[in-house]
Amino acid sequence: MRQRQSVAVSPSAESGKTENPVPSKLGPQQKEASQLGVLGSSKKVFAPCLAFQIANALLIQTYFNPDEHWQALEVAHRITFGYLHPFLFAFLYKAIAMMGLDTPWFMSYFAGFGDLYLYKLSVIIFGDCVAKWALFSQLTNRFMFYCITRTFSNSLETVLTLVSLYYWPCIRPSSSKLSLESRKWGLIIASLACAIRPTIAIIWLYVGLLELFLTRDKLRFIFLESMHSCQLCVALHNCIDIIIVLFTFFVPLNFLRFNFLSAGGDYYGTHKWYWYFTQGFTVMIFSFLPFSVAEIMQSKHWEFVLPVLPIALMFSGHSLAALRTSVSENGKGKEPLNINNKCPAKMQLAIFFLLATNIPMALYMSLVHQTERNRGCYILLMPCHATPYYSTVHRNLLMRFLDCSPSEEKGILDESDQFMMDPVGFTSELARNWSLSSHIVLFDSEEKQLRDFLISHSFREIKRFFHAHFKVDRDLQVSVIVYGLTGD
Known part of the structure; x- marks a missing residue:
């Protein structure tokens, strides 16, 4: 049930032979490392991604949404609201106060980790070929460029979602002895994401139910792992609220009351339920064609859909990788073209189309649209x-x-x-x-x-x-x- 098939099957595999066989005694981590292929180790993936995201952050000269300032920066500046997300930026402001510096690219480090784990997640699900094109899709998507390095809680939520998905056994192609240890990390990171942004629980409800269906130790998963991970993150969340901000009420419960029970979030604007499909997600994914289902809420903001976008871009990478394969004569199998061969014309056209439709828009939205708001006035x-x-x-x-x-x-x-x-x-x-x-x-x-x-x-x-x-x-x-x- 958990097996995934690669986009391309090598000629040797079709003939019953294997190239560079992986010894059966290798553990899951060693097998995964052997799949890293051309890009090599995690450091070789992370370093260029970090450099790209720093350049991305430095190019962001425009305004997108009030939340990028009022979810974290303004809150952290005065520490007046109990939330784990702006607490991170309070340390940054302390460093700025000590060194007399300002920085536009603090979030680029988180974005770089998100790129790395998108690549690693794609490797374990689809293989190295798809992972490279999924990373290409992530870095060239104009909305990711426009939004991921901004100080939205949704940006951090997106990164944590990718990291957590990487550790969930139900996402991996096969079970292993490391499943329990991996699942613990997945639960802790998912709980942290929910503490930062409770609405992401909609995604983790699906993943958790899938894991519950597939795992053999259901009681252990529910009572010894899930509950303990949630308690740990709730305790951390409350400690920050009480010690730093002197809040004595449970902030996530207040979030639930305000946004769902009293519909307070509707005060800031609503759209119809189909907004995600007709405008929101469609505009975000832009010229990347994969389709994905976003959570349904009345209160609509573009950045709310951000955690789902990298998952859709993985499937975009899958489609791009398929363009580099040629269909065999009998039409049943596919053979990868030699990596030294020139890309097929259809793939060159697809790459040109994606770059031509995303890069100009990304630069315009980041450098021109809604500029000149960062001026202090009375x-x-x-x-x-x-x-x-x-x-x-x-x-x-x-x-x-x-x-x-x-x-x-x-x-x-x-x-x-x-x-x-x-x-x-x-x-x-x-x-x-x-x-x-x-x-x-x-x-x-x-x-x-x-x-x-x-x-x-x-x-x-x-x-x-x-x-x-x-x-x-x-x-x-x-x-x-x-x-x-x-x-x-």
Whole structure:
């Protein structure tokens, strides 16, 4: 049941002979090492992947989603919210404070490990040939390039998912003596992923049920392994919440209550159930053709689907590897082309198509679309969480943005909604208490309505930054405009 077949069967295998036979006494780890093939050891895979991800992180000059700043960076900057994910960045900020440095590529190390384990997972399931093309698909996919090195909890969740899947026995081609030890690591890492992002439990529910169905020691799996791993991660999670943040309630339970029981997550926007299939996952995988089923939730954000994307890209690698094979005359088997031979024309065309459709889009989204938001200002008259905050400024400034905290009473508008409905009226009321702030930042769509008001209060436009060519989830916001107090 667990056996997987490689994309290509060697000629010697079809004739009943074997090339470079693996001794039957070799253990699972040695057998796996013998499959690493051209790319060799893990270090040889990780080093170029890390270099690529560092370059990727350095090229990210744009804004994607408020969560990349407000899930971790802003939280870690002040340590005000109990969550394991931003706790990692608190150590980074401590190092920055000691050395006076800033870094845009902290997440590139995690992304590099994700690439490595995508390759290793592909090796044990499909073989080395598919693994190389799965890694190619991962590194050239424009959405992975755009998103994986950002400070989303979903990015770390994606990496942990790949690492954990690698250790699950039910994913491996055959069982082994190392299954129990491997499964323990898989459970611990999966529990850690769930502690960081509870919604990933939907994926692990499927994997856990598959393992429960296949394993012989079902009671041991449930009571001695699964429960202990979950307890360990919950204890670690609560220690961080209580000791560091002084939170006395169970944060994952609060997450469940807010997002599912009270539908609080709907406050930030919803889509129909088919959004993942018609827009979300389809746009993310872009010109890579594999299809995958994403978890169904009402609250929709692009990055929520990120953990599923590498799995789909493995199948893209499978298809690309198949293009390098030739069908035998009887049509029953496939023979791999000599590695020294030129790639078939259909494969060259596929590679060119993937590169041509992903690289330009990746560079545009990373360097151009939604740029120039990393500017420290005093009053931000724009939708809340539309910009990074102290985590980017690194200065002791007095800043203020519009509040959008969801109210438990329906029908009550927050500051952000009030401003969008009546920019002039809201700003007039706000001006009574702002003590004439030195700078105001806003989008051009609202600036057109507030220009006369700001000029009458001695503000002048001092800088205009390009933001976007097309709208995303709001009206088109072409520019971010900074007004400064002239003192006239």
